[in-house]
Amino acid sequence: MLTSSQIGGAVALFFLASSGDVLARPLLYSRQSTNSSLGDFGSCTLPEITFAVGFDNRKETSFEPTNLVDYNHGSADGIDIITNFMCDQLVNSCKADATAQATCKTAQAAADAQLPGTGFQADAFNAVFGIKTNFGAVDVVTDQGTTLGVDADDTATSSVSSVAAAATTAASATTSTASSCFQSAASTDSASQIGDFGSCTIPQIEFGVGFDDRTETAFQPTNQVDYNHGSADNIGVITQFMCNTLVNSCGANALAQSTCASAITAAAAATAPTGQQADAFNAVFGIQTNFAAVDVISNTGINLGPDGTGAASA
Incomplete structure (x- = not known):
């Protein structure tokens, strides 16, 4: 049975939630992270x-x-x-x-x-x-x-799929050679913001079809010279390797290592296994990519759409 104080609190909460000021905003909620990094x-x-x-x-x-x-x-x-x-x-x-x-x-x-x-x-x-x-x-x-x-280009959400389809077509034409061609987008951030990466370039990940002759989409480091690792279906394999390389080979400073740890967290928070994860990882380093537009392909060649739900973008 509720006590009088509990009933009073519930009534107060009801009237507070009924006010226009509260309804004009999303309900407040907080999330606590267990990630000590x-x-x-x-x-x-x-x-x-x-x-x-x-x-x-x-x-x-x-x-x-x-x-x-x-x-x-x-x-x-x-x-x-x-x-x-x-x-x-x-x-x-x-x-x-x-x-x-x-x-x-x-x-x-x-x-x-x-x-x-x-x-x-x-x-x-x-x-x-x-x-x-x-x-x-x-x-x-x-x-x-x-x-x-959604991208502020005068194109409403209903037609975004056609934009994604065009991006996917372009991506499919280029990903077969991505493993042999190193192309790195420039970061918009300075070393004082994200750290000094020593002898290595800023970590960056790409997402596409055809890496290591795979049928499915996969992740791999963009720079295969500094971060020499094959592709993987799970981005965590790549992000962990790249952050470890900063410590073991590149001689990156503590801030760069911390930034990489934050990038791992960002990638893990995005929808798996989609290009959104690569975009989230890259964004932490100030690098803007659009792998979220690339359709997810299963290892049996099935197109699952950019969000991996089975709805193709075309």
């Missing part, structure tokens, strides 16, 4: 960002902290306003340790590597903390109420 966030929950329409009565999509108790800040069109505030909050109020502060800086870099003003930025930020979200599926809406599609 992320750091200690002190009195605060893990930083997490939401992307949607309607924050602070806006017509357009915008970003805001998911937990408005620990990270009390209004919404913003630019994610940097939110990420800067949240990372500063870790220092000024939460009393997070140095590792947590560094992880937050890595998450900022990951968000900045994605298409500005899209949900992909929120997903990349959250992924560094091991939090899986799918705000990349949210259409971008302008302050005039015009829907621009």
Whole structure:
């Protein structure tokens, strides 16, 4: 039987949830990570960002902290306003340790590597903390109420599949030679943000068909010189090898090693085994890729679509 205090609390919660102010925002929830490599966030929950329409009565999509108790800040069109505030909050109020502060800086870099003003930025930020979200599926809406599609290119969600199909066709034509051709995208981040990788290039992973004569899609290091490893169906095999190589062969500094650990977490938080995992890993290093558009292919040659659910993009 409920006590009088429990009943009173339930009634208060009901009236609070019925208020317009609360319904205008997503329900607050927090997620605690068991990954000690992320750091200690002190009195605060893990930083997490939401992307949607309607924050602070806006017509357009915008970003805001998911937990408005620990990270009390209004919404913003630019994610940097939110990420800067949240990372500063870790220092000024939460009393997070140095590792947590560094992880937050890595998450900022990951968000900045994605298409500005899209949900992909929120997903990349959250992924560094091991939090899986799918705000990349949210259409971008302008302050005039015009829907621009998920990648803000005036293409609504209903036609995104045709874009993905075109990307998949292009990817299929090039992945057969990917294992012999080293092509590395440039990072937008400096060594002070992600570390010094010693004698090696910045870690980067690609996702495609045809690696090592495989029938199925697989992951492999983009730079096979510094990170000489065959392809694998499980991205964890590749990410662990690359991060170990930073320690054992490259002579990378502690910040670079920590960044790589954050990239492992980001990849693991994305949908497996899809190109989203490679994109999430690369984004932590400030490298923007679009392997999420590549259809997942099984080892029997079945096209499972870009999200691996069985729905092909074509």
